[in-house]
Each structure stands twice: as C-alpha cells, then as structure tokens.
Amino acid sequence: MPGTHRASDGKAPVPVIVLNAALEMTTGKAAAQASHALFAWFLTLDPAEKLAWSIKHTGDVLILDAEDFKRYPAKAVPGSVIVDAGLTEIEANSTTAYVTVPTGPL
Numbered sequence: 062m063p064g065t066h067r068a069s070d071g072k073a074p075v076p077v078i079v080l081n082a083a084l085e086m087t088t089g090k091a092a093a094q095a096s097h098a099l100f101a102w103f104l105t106l107d108p109a110e111k112l113a114w115s116i117k118h119t120g121d122v123l124i125l126d127a128e129d130f131k132r133y134p135a136k137a138v139p140g141s142v143i144v145d146a147g148l149t150e151i152e153a154n155s156t157t158a159y160v161t162v163p164t165g166p167l
Contacts, residue, residue, distance in 0.1 A: 076162055
C-alpha cells in the first residue's frame with residue numbers, strides 16, 4: 062500500500078509518532094493526538110503488516126520544535142497526519158502529530 066514501509070528487519074513496521082512541541086499541548090492532549098496518529102497509521106497497513114506489528118508492537122515518539130516539525134511531514138505516512146479541529150486547547154487546523162516509518166536515520 063502506498064505510504065507504508067517495512068522496517069529494516071522486513072517483518073514489522075516500526076512507527077515513530079512525531080508530536081508538535083510548539084503547540085505546548087497538555088499531556089492528555091498530546092497522548093490523544095499521538096494515539097490518533099498511530100491508529101490512522103495502523104489503518105494504512107496491509108493485513109500482514111497489521112498482524113506483524115500487533116505481535117511486535119514496537120515504536121518510538123519524537124517531540125519536535127516548530128521548525129523541525131514542519132520539515133518532517135514529507136516523511137509522514139499518508140493518512141497519518143493529524144490536524145486538530147480546535148474544539149479544546151489547540152487552534153483549529155493545527156497539525157499536531159503524524160507517524161513516520163524510517164528505514165534509516167530521521
């Protein structure tokens with residue numbers, strides 16, 4: 062499927078959740094945005110990748126400043142970019158999180 066990549070072991074993708082530190086989200090908000098991004102990424106996987114990740118379920122989290130966060134979306138898995146609706150603490154249309162699956166250094 063376009064936008065998904067296999068980890069270097071070739072068995073299970075290893076997602077990295079990237080959060081936008083410039084938004085100064087509370088812990089709960091950041092956790093919600095991270096989980097939205099991870100779930101959106103999971104939905105892009107084919108059945109074999111879903112199974113492999115469900116068994117291995119590895120990953121990491123990066124919290125990037127505004128400049129770095131804006132630079133990395135080109136590496137985001139399509140469909141995993143989360144844009145907030147602005148109903149709580151974040152301004153509407155703010156990009157809060159996304160997932161990337163690096164095959165090498167970020």
